[in-house]
Amino acid sequence: MSSQTAQRFTWLAFLFLLPTLLGLLIFRLVPIVGAFVTSFTRWQIFDKPRWIGLDNYINILTSPVAAKVFINTAWFTMIYVPGVIVLALFLAVLLNNSLKISAFFRGAFFLPYITSTVAVTLVWRWIFSTKFGILNNLLIGLGYSDPPAWLADPIWSLPAVAIVSVWKDSGFFMLLLLAGLQTIDPGVYEAARMDGAKRLRQFFDITMPLLSRSLFFVLILALVRSTQTFEITYALTGGGPNGASTTLAYFVYENAFVHFQMGYASALAYLLCFAVGLVTLANFYVRKRWTHE
Template sequence: MRMSRKVRITALLFLAPTIIGLLVFRLIPIGWSFALSFYDWKIFDTPEFVGLKNYAHIFASPTAHKVFLNSAYFSAIYVPGSISLALVLAVLLNNGLRSSALFRGAFFLPYITSTVAVTLAWRWIFSTKFGLLNNFLGWLGVENAPAWLADPAWALPAVALVSIWKDVGFYMILLLAGLQTIDPTLYEAARVDGARPIQRFFKVTVPLLTRSLFFVLILALVRSTQTFEITYALTNGGPNRASTTLAFYVYQNAFVEFEMGYAAALSYIMCFILGLFTLVNFYFRKRWVHDG
């Protein structure tokens, strides 16, 4: 049945705010920033077309190489660390006890807590002389505890640790939702067959949770490329760019150095890398994700 002209106009009017918002705040900025990546523009100067010069500069820059390595290192810590911890917490809290709701809320609370408040607390924990962590290590007999945020070897792992602590509750909730869709009779059958808890975990829980794990993996990969607030508040990318990741490097070039064209090129390289990893994950999805 064809819609009348009045119905079509009414539908368009209702859709107009969403369509206009999508164009103004999404599609037009995406296209404009892609075009900007081919220009040399310092905001207050006239844009100058430079072609692929920004991209060539990125691939030739030792600083950019270091930032890419930092980003890969951060992802290597954050993605498996957050997913593994979230899975463990979800399994432990997947029961009917009344106290489980309290613990679920407690683990989810950091995710909705202000990042500034989180980083202020963790800066005190990581403090070299008066921090809770180093005092605890000293109590265990560890001498010369690291200066977590001032040591190039520990700054990025410290940022990754705080990021995992803040986000793990969100991933836990997603995995917990997946766990609650698993038929309990499957566990009963495995128990009758003599399967131990660890065997039930790897033979029943993990295979039936792979769809949720795949979804969480994609989210964690995306999140690992967007680390900014925690880096900015904890280390400001230091020391000596040891904790500078790609998203923070984009911010520095765009809003500190005002190299808008270079920052736009960095952004599109980041999007390309993220898209490539996402496609690879979708390609291998059939090999380990059980849809049944």
């Protein structure tokens, strides 16, 4: 192929890529840069932006309300990440077989992930209902005379949101771990059985080490996902009661589209990105200590 022909193909490839590149520039890069600049301003959406430097960041880091939101987000992450990984791993191991019915259950467990969040939260609001909910009636049937008001109690509202999030997302992470399980050579398990290893020993000595890279990938996705929870919080508790279930993503929405404090909301969003970046970098730093290459 001559250099002239190669150059022509290069321009043709660039021409096909141009719509995508323009889309990324207009709808991704420009808003990112715009939000960063806005984070240094006081902008009440209907007024002109006014440059205030680092005041938004200082106000966030010294605000008791913001501190409570950061703590809520940390608590949510500590419930959600282990919960969704353990449940997804259990389902993946359970369905890692060639039975025809397993295909049905894989689809059934994945279905909540692609189901409308509004539909999901409507069902769970009924489950969590204080007087008529199936969960509290079950607890009463088991002898617990004073079950909690899940969505109205400041202690239980955040765990309730985390439970629904784990239930909804576990099917997606199950498929990722199932793909990892299916890359493990069955001959390894056969050799372990011949050596007398029981199922539990096989799980911890074979499955976990060989699945560690998939688990690391799922861990990173779950950590990022835990900081982005908005729809379930919005539809289930509205951040209440008294901000008890408000996490960072919901707090960004509240400041931007309820109070119209665009500069403050932009600063919150960048602090959220910074926190997620730090956690992700820390995980990549320790990855080689627990992943099997």
